[in-house]
Amino acid sequence: MASDYSWTCPYCRQVATITVENTSAALHAFNQKNKLGQLAIHTYVTVFPNSKCKEFTIKAGLYMAELHNGWRAVGKPILSWNLKPQSEAKPFPDYIPLPILQDYEEACLIAGLSPKASATLSRRCLQGIIRDFWGISKSRLVDEINALTGQIDASTWKAIDSVRGIGNIGAHMEKDINLIVDVEPEEAELLLRLIEVLLEEWYIRRYEREEHMQKVIAAAQAKAIAKNVNNP
Structure with missing residues (x-):
């Protein structure tokens, strides 16, 4: 042991x-x-x-x-x-849209058995994230990614662009996201890691920020009420 x-x-x-x-x-x-x-x-x-x-x-x-x-x-x-568990999928909160989580979890589940099927689900998941979070909807995933230029921080854009430039994943982001293409296992894995970063950086960070701001607002309001009570 x-x-x-x-x-x-x-x-x-x-x-x-x-x-x-x-x-x-x-x-x-x-x-x-x-x-x-x-x-x-x-x-x-x-x-x-x-x-x-x-x-x-x-x-x-x-x-x-x-x-x-x-x-x-x-x-x-x-x-x-x-x-148990059957995949390496990370647990994410349920305020992230269910279709996005389902595509991510299924992509993780089959990553070892079929990297190309996993990558197909991941591409669909990536498109779902961009459309839901940023409200960008175009005919091709590559166009949606390009539309993010200037809207996101440099490090996140670099991560997306780096994965997009790798092998068959990058070559097929210009095609139908449901098209199954051959990819190396490492490519499918990188795409999954990118999705995890985006879920963390966009959805979770936004939620935590809004939650923190609401606490600040609530504390300020409580203090104002207390001040009014003490100084009628």
Whole structure:
């Protein structure tokens, strides 16, 4: 078992130190004359120790196995699975439009199985974000992105432009967003990370700012009322 380490819970996004008390691992070795030889399925469970969360994750991997003071998995996994949660999708608040969240979550879910399908959903998600948040609606995604020029901060624009300039993703932002095109897994992953940044920087930051401003307004109003009461 690994030593203590810092871990971010995929459910509540809080960070905690994971110890041996919060983890469980098991190995199931088998052969049965399969075409690959001696194999092992390694399962790993982590429970988040935060009392307000207590969620858990389950991961599994298929490995080649060897006998050395008991069976052990060796090398890199032949296959791997995220059983709970099923993807690496980050949790986002429900004030973000549901269709956008659904496209993002599905894109994360199938990223490992089909990067090209994941990228297609991500392109649709990106278009949905631009249209909803900025009110920009054009026939092509690339035109909608270009219309953002001068409206967003330089670092966010650079991130969008950088992803747009990569391989097949950039080449097909000029086409129908529902067109499925071949992309490298790394390209699909970068597009997902871009969407996460935009959801954080635009929706969440705006919500937190408005919430903070409402608190300031409420505090000022309360103070004004108190002053009027004390000085009729």
